[in-house]
Amino acid sequence: DVKVTQSSRYLVKRTGEKVFLECVQDMDHENMFWYRQDPGLGLRLIYFSYDVKMKEKGDIPEGYSVSREKKERFSLILESASTNQTSMYLCASSQPRGSTYGYTFGSGTRLTVV
Amino acid sequence: QKEVEQNSGPLSVPEGAIASLNCTYSDRGSQSFFWYRQYSGKSPELIMFIYSNGDKEDGRFTAQLNKASQYVSLLIRDSQPSDSATYLCAPRGGAQKLVFGQGTRLTINP
Numbered sequence: 001d002v003k004v005t006q007s008s009r010y011l012v013k014r015t016g017e018k019v020f021l022e023c024v025q026d027m028d029h030e031n032m033f034w035y036r037q038d039p040g041l042g043l044r045l046i047y048f049s050y051d052v053k054m055k056e057k058g059d060i061p062e063g064y065s066v067s068r069e070k071k072e073r074f075s076l077i078l079e080s081a082s083t084n085q086t087s088m089y090l091c092a093s094s095q096p097r098g099s100t101y102g103y104t105f106g107s108g109t110r111l112t113v114v
Numbered sequence: 115q116k117e118v119e120q121n122s123g124p125l126s127v128p129e130g131a132i133a134s135l136n137c138t139y140s141d142r143g144s145q146s147f148f149w150y151r152q153y154s155g156k157s158p159e160l161i162m163f164i165y166s167n168g169d170k171e172d173g174r175f176t177a178q179l180n181k182a183s184q185y186v187s188l189l190i191r192d193s194q195p196s197d198s199a200t201y202l203c204a205p206r207g208g209a210q211k212l213v214f215g216q217g218t219r220l221t222i223n224p
Contacts, residue, residue: 031210042216043158043202050210058211090157096210102148103204103212105157 003027006091006106013113019078021109023091031094032074033103034058034066036087043090049074050096081113117141118215120203126221133190135218137203140184144205147179147186148212152200162188193222 007022025032033048035058045058047066055066063085067075074093078085088110092103119138127133135149146165150158164170164177164186176189186205190197200219204212 033211040216043214045211048211094210094212102150102160102163102206103158104160108157 004091004093004104004106006089006109008109009107011109011111013078013081013111015082015113017078017081017113019081019111019113021076021078021089021091021111023074023076023093023106024072025074025093025104026072027093027104028071029093029104030071030096032068033092033094034064034074034076035090035092036060037090037108038087046076078111081111083113085111086113087111116215117213118203118205120201120215120218122216123219124221125218126223127193129193129195129222129224131193133193133197133220133222135188135190135201135203135220137186137188137215138184139186139203139205139213141205141213142181142184144181144184146206147177148204148206149175149177149188150202150204150214152202152217154199158202190220195222195224198222 004025034046035043049055049068065077090108091106094103149162151161152158162177164179170177174191178187200217202217203215
């Protein structure tokens with residue numbers, strides 16, 4: 001089975017801190033995604049990547065950046081954490097276009113910014 | 115118009131009955147459609163996908179697709195309390211991204 005591992009299940013950070021959320025997948029998937037999920041707002045795409053060193057903005061990239069130096073790892077960076085970034089963050093990976101497989105999600109990181 | 119629309123619920127169904135979850139989408143270029151189940155506090159897990167018009171069955175689950183009407187549904191037969199969750203509809207369009215609906219919260223009452 002594809003496994004997507006997010007490094008932390010729960011994180012508490014202070015306003016203004018630089019925060020790194022790590023995601024690793026073990027099935028050689030080209031595509032990786034970062035979402036945040038908030039009650040009433042559903043899943044919102046922050047950034048995604050189709051290949052190493054490639055990144056594209058999703059629907060809500062402001063305040064975030066990403067890094068993909070290796071195929072299996074996709075990191076989400078909160079440059080200066082703010083309280084409105086308190087959320088559940090979900091990483092996902094998938095095979096490329098034409099695949100009948102959807103995303104496989106990690107278990108999520110619940111981030112609280114105080 | 116939202117890209118993917120689902121009735122947020124909650125949808126309450128008695129145990130053993132059929133639960134019917136509906137989804138409409140706006141992108142006519144969408145080629146494949148995925149249904150995810152998400153338990154409270156957990157991440158979404160893929161339960162069904164469909165890419166041809168008509169029905170696709172997998173155990174107690176049936177996905178139905180009508181591309182002309184831009185409509186996809188999920189039927190759950192013999193509903194069990196363990197089916198209580200939020201169900202997310204996700205079409206895949208021309209790009210490689212899935213677009214998620216906000217989900218329908220389903221409760222199965224014993």
